[in-house]
Amino acid sequence: MRFEDDLGRALRHTAGAFTTDRRSLAEGSLVRGRRRLARRRASVVAGSALTVALLATAGAQLGGQGGAGKGRDHASKPRLAGDYRHFAVTAEEMENILHNGMNRAGIAVARPKVQGTGSSDQARPATATIDFEDGWGAARVTLSVRRVDPAEQDLKKLITCPPEKGSPYEECTTQPDNRAVKGYTEAGKAGGVKKWAVTMLSPNGYLIEVATHNVPMAKQAESALVSRNPRMNPGKLRSLAMFVDGSFARDGEPNSFGTVVPGAEAESGDILPVLKALLPERLHIHSEGGSGAEGHVVVIDRKTGKRTYVEAMRIAGDKEFWNETLADGTKVGTRRLTGKQPGVVQLRVDALRVNGLWISVSAYNAPSPTSRRSGAQHLITEEELKAVATSRTWLLAR
Amino acid sequence: MRRSRTWSRTDEFMEFAAGRAGHLHRSACLLTSGDTHLAEDLVQETLSRMYALWGRMSRIDNPAAYAQTVLVRTFLTQRRRYSASERPLAELPDGPALHDGNDPALRLALLQALRELPPKDRAVVVLRYWEDRSVEETAHALNVSSAAVRSRSSRALAKLRERLGGSLAELRTPA
Numbered sequence: 001m002r003f004e005d006d007l008g009r010a011l012r013h014t015a016g017a018f019t020t021d022r023r024s025l026a027e028g029s030l031v032r033g034r035r036r037l038a039r040r041r042a043s044v045v046a047g048s049a050l051t052v053a054l055l056a057t058a059g060a061q062l063g064g065q066g067g068a069g070k071g072r073d074h075a076s077k078p079r080l081a082g083d084y085r086h087f088a089v090t091a092e093e094m095e096n097i098l099h100n101g102m103n104r105a106g107i108a109v110a111r112p113k114v115q116g117t118g119s120s121d122q123a124r125p126a127t128a129t130i131d132f133e134d135g136w137g138a139a140r141v142t143l144s145v146r147r148v149d150p151a152e153q154d155l156k157k158l159i160t161c162p163p164e165k166g167s168p169y170e171e172c173t174t175q176p177d178n179r180a181v182k183g184y185t186e187a188g189k190a191g192g193v194k195k196w197a198v199t200m201l202s203p204n205g206y207l208i209e210v211a212t213h214n215v216p217m218a219k220q221a222e223s224a225l226v227s228r229n230p231r232m233n234p235g236k237l238r239s240l241a242m243f244v245d246g247s248f249a250r251d252g253e254p255n256s257f258g259t260v261v262p263g264a265e266a267e268s269g270d271i272l273p274v275l276k277a278l279l280p281e282r283l284h285i286h287s288e289g290g291s292g293a294e295g296h297v298v299v300i301d302r303k304t305g306k307r308t309y310v311e312a313m314r315i316a317g318d319k320e321f322w323n324e325t326l327a328d329g330t331k332v333g334t335r336r337l338t339g340k341q342p343g344v345v346q347l348r349v350d351a352l353r354v355n356g357l358w359i360s361v362s363a364y365n366a367p368s369p370t371s372r373r374s375g376a377q378h379l380i381t382e383e384e385l386k387a388v389a390t391s392r393t394w395l396l397a398r
Numbered sequence: 399m400r401r402s403r404t405w406s407r408t409d410e411f412m413e414f415a416a417g418r419a420g421h422l423h424r425s426a427c428l429l430t431s432g433d434t435h436l437a438e439d440l441v442q443e444t445l446s447r448m449y450a451l452w453g454r455m456s457r458i459d460n461p462a463a464y465a466q467t468v469l470v471r472t473f474l475t476q477r478r479r480y481s482a483s484e485r486p487l488a489e490l491p492d493g494p495a496l497h498d499g500n501d502p503a504l505r506l507a508l509l510q511a512l513r514e515l516p517p518k519d520r521a522v523v524v525l526r527y528w529e530d531r532s533v534e535e536t537a538h539a540l541n542v543s544s545a546a547v548r549s550r551s552s553r554a555l556a557k558l559r560e561r562l563g564g565s566l567a568e569l570r571t572p573a
Contacts, residue, residue: 003559004527011528014505015424020438025423026415029442030408033449099541110543256457261467263538276457 084205086252087147089126090118093259098128098143100262101210101243104396105236108135122147125207134232139212141232143244146207147252159201175238198237202245203328204392205252210241246393249278257393271295274397275312275361278388283379298367299379306375309364312388314357314397315350322352329354330390334382339364343373347382349389361389411452415445418462422469428524429473431513440476444469466529467539470521474540511561518542519554526551 094116102109109132116128125146132139148155161172197211212232232240247258257277272288272295279285279297286300286307296311322331330353337346346369348362363378363385364371419441426437426444447468448455458464512520518540525536526547533551537544 003555007523007555007558008527008530010504010508011428011524014508015428015528017505018424018427018434018437020420020423020434020441022416022419022423025419025438025441026412026445028438029415029419029445030412030449032442032446033411033452036446036450111546112541114541256454260458261464261471262541263467263535273457273459279457281453 083252084147084149085122087122087126088118088120088253089145089248091116091126091128092118093254094118094126094128094143094145096260096262097244097247097254097258098130098141100258100260101143101240101247102130102141103262104243105232105239107141107232107236107240109133110135119145119147139232141210141212141240143240144209145244145248148201148205148207150201150203150205155201155207158199158207196232196234196237198234198241200241200245202248202392203326204245204248204250206245206248208241208244210237210244212237242395246391246396249391249393250387255393257396271312271314271397272297274393275310275388278391278393279310280380280384301375301379304375306365306379307367308374308379309366309368309371310361310380310385311363311369312359312361314394315360316358318350318358318360320352321350326390332386332390334386339366339373340370341366341372343376344369344371345378347378347380347385349382349385351389351394353395355395357394359389359394361385407452411449414448414455414461418465419445421462422465425466425469425524425528426473428512428528429470429517429520431520432509440469440473443472443476447472470525470539471541474517474521507562511558514561515554515557519550519557522547522550523554523558 095114098116099112099114102112109130112130112132114128114130117126119126123146125144127145128143130141132141159174161174195211195213197209200208202208243258247254249255255277257274270290271293272290275290275295276285276288276297279299283299284302286298288295288297290296290311294311294313296309298307298309300307320331321333321335323334324332326332330351333348333350333352335346335348337348338344339346344364344366346362346364348360350358350360352358362369363380365376365378366372366374422441422444423437426440427434430436430440444465448461448465451458455461512523515523521540522536525531525539526533531539533544533547536551537547540547542550
């Protein structure tokens, strides 16, 4: 028998001999967990108070290092989409978003060191930095996210390349979807610090910048001669920026799709994990299922036992029934259809994006599309269903 | 309404925590090489983090695996924090509460050998050979590359083989 097999067996025997009072461990954890939440809430309040004091002097420069907003209040009052004053992301969530985005963009990362700062203040960007080995040497990628009102005119210059004459950039391309890719070499440094950056204005109200440098740290830029180019090309940076965009919801907070602990994320491209990430938090998921291009959940009201079937799918083409067009060009169609069983109503919201991605989300006031009615009303409202269908997170599910 | 939501959240969490505490505790005992007090602290810390995330837990595909990853990461973070004051001891600081006395010699020798491994190597051993995770899954859980897991695993196995005399089977006390 191999040594590894012996070891596995010995570990199982040894571990199996340890016993504990599981109930008291669970109760102790609950007490600690409540304290942890209370501390987070207190830090948000303290952060807000500090913010008021700092607002007079704080610059709103993208890429600045704000103080770490280490927590946020999940139980705060409901926020409306379009309230661009609310922003709450923790340092750990920023680190996870950057790390997951790198994985999703297919960047080979060895020995990563990730560091982030959170923010609970609209005027202060949240940031994250990852230093890693890319196979040719050390590299760094930085991320900065600031909460903004996308209608602000001043933001346009950040996503529009200046005239070539007198431009600080070696290269700059203004792209559709409110995005600019900039490449430049900072003069005056030994060897030149080369940087590629993608700046993006999300319709959800975030100014996102991801950048890669050809040096791991600013200190090294002063001394080390670096001739190689940044390894992460603009296409991959753009993909990373899209991931960050899809990781933040309209209400000013990140969703679980982007902030999941790296390594625990779902298979990319699947519909179900995105659907679960986008459902309102108040809903309790009773069961779930789906294939790659379709996902569904059954949500339940635990008091009444009423259930609602919610499904999402990516469709290639269907009869078009658009009755609204959003500011970013997305066409939205909402319908109420009669189900197969008496009293069952299918609420259907479709969203067709300018890039051709068509997502259809439906809810039935029944445990499945062919089941008998379970309650007069759906557990999810039409507005909530529309928010799910039009979320930019779907752009990551293709 | 608010009271009902709070109760529901607590209820669900307690069900999960009580269900997973045993397995997490056994993992933690291996990670701490038999320090049961530290292991209980580690489990409570892990589950308290899970509680803080509980509002979003229904969106995580495998909460049990997620908790296991949080446990290992919390262990490594605590080890880093306390590493400056940590000193290896000849004896285990706290005798493990072993209730099954079939082969105590093996277990004590194994725990002592685990204790002599660096924390990250110990985490690799626990994830690979107790949790039966693949190299890639272990790499994800520890935030390192697959090559680093292979290298740590190989180094740890060599040390354990050297320390345990090449065959764990021989250490078993005859029944």
